[in-house]
Amino acid sequence: MSFGRRVTMRKRVTSAGVALVANVVLWIVIPYYLGAYLSGVVPDLALAIPAFVFEFGVLFVILDVGAAFFQGMAVSVPFISGAALLSAAYLWLVTDGGDLQVTAAGTTIGLQFQLLLYVLVLPSLWAALRAPLSYLAWRGASMEPPAVP
Amino acid sequence: MKTRTPRGAWALRGVSAAVALVVILVVGTVAYSAYQDYTGLKAELGAGPGRAVGSATLQGSAEVVSINITVPNRGMYTLNVTVSCAPTPGVSCQPAQVSVPPGGEGVLHFRMAVADVSQFLATPGARINGTVAIGLVPFAGLTIGVDLGAFVKAPGGP
Numbered sequence: 001m002s003f004g005r006r007v008t009m010r011k012r013v014t015s016a017g018v019a020l021v022a023n024v025v026l027w028i029v030i031p032y033y034l035g036a037y038l039s040g041v042v043p044d045l046a047l048a049i050p051a052f053v054f055e056f057g058v059l060f061v062i063l064d065v066g067a068a069f070f071q072g073m074a075v076s077v078p079f080i081s082g083a084a085l086l087s088a089a090y091l092w093l094v095t096d097g098g099d100l101q102v103t104a105a106g107t108t109i110g111l112q113f114q115l116l117l118y119v120l121v122l123p124s125l126w127a128a129l130r131a132p133l134s135y136l137a138w139r140g141a142s143m144e145p146p147a148v149p
Numbered sequence: 150m151k152t153r154t155p156r157g158a159w160a161l162r163g164v165s166a167a168v169a170l171v172v173i174l175v176v177g178t179v180a181y182s183a184y185q186d187y188t189g190l191k192a193e194l195g196a197g198p199g200r201a202v203g204s205a206t207l208q209g210s211a212e213v214v215s216i217n218i219t220v221p222n223r224g225m226y227t228l229n230v231t232v233s234c235a236p237t238p239g240v241s242c243q244p245a246q247v248s249v250p251p252g253g254e255g256v257l258h259f260r261m262a263v264a265d266v267s268q269f270l271a272t273p274g275a276r277i278n279g280t281v282a283i284g285l286v287p288f289a290g291l292t293i294g295v296d297l298g299a300f301v302k303a304p305g306g307p
Binding site: 107108109110111112113115116119120122123126127130133134136137138140141 | 153155156157158160161164165168169171172175176179287288289290291292293294295
């Protein structure tokens with residue numbers, strides 16, 4: 001992400017449109033149909049909750065479209081950080097905090113991967129922190145006096 | 150006019166790359182180890198016929214079931230395998246655990262005694278709830294609920 005470039009309105013609208021389509025497909029369409037399919041196969045899986053997936057999907061769309069539209073501006077920072085934090089929360093909730101239990105045909109299978117989940121949410125948490133830091137770095141650089149030739 | 154990327158932004162990109170590298174390395178090695186351990190255990194348990202892992206010995210009306218499994222670890226993390234059973238009337242069991250370092254091999258000895266095997270087998274729906282826990286230390290673990298009663302054989306049976 002860079003905050004120093006000038007972005008035209010046309011590019012903002014195009015980026016927001018692409019973000020809208022990509023996020024609707026990624027966070028609403030695919031999880032919904034995957035959840036509907038999995039709910040038939042393994043009823044106890046946390047992913048098989050269409051309403052939960054849909055609510056998060058709507059929030060993802062709003063935040064990512066906002067981040068794309070306001071790219072390069074200070075106002076994009078809360079959108080970027082919000083989307084990153086939300087993706088970390090989504091991953092945490094959808095995996096039941098890294099402790100999944102599936103019961104099928106009288107057999108219970110449990111998968112515990114808390115430490116792996118911490119590693120998996122690390123990029124999202126870093127992205128949430130990086131957005132304001134990156135903005136501050138660009139802002140600080142723009143306030144520096146120009147180098148003497 | 151082209152804007153120069155400030156040094157602070159380059160440093161942040163460097164941290165992002167390092168974080169991505171750590172995630173790729175951890176997920177990659179865990180996935181690789183899980184696959185290698187799965188294929189190793191599958192080969193050891195023998196999906197085909199003739200690789201019995203359990204044996205039953207009659208001692209009067211009681212039966213002692215012994216399960217011996219060789220656990221190979223072809224992965225990159227320590228592999229922990231535990232077999233235990235829930236308290237069941239008339240059944241006593243000795244939980245077994247083996248911790249196998251990468252590239253090593255361990256043997257799991259699990260013993261279970263059924264006090265009155267004839268009564269157990271005559272009880273409809275009788276089962277011995279057991280748990281098999283497989284762990285890739287320290288990242289992931291898998292627990293499977295199994296019916297250990299399936300290893301109890303009828304006296305004089307095959």
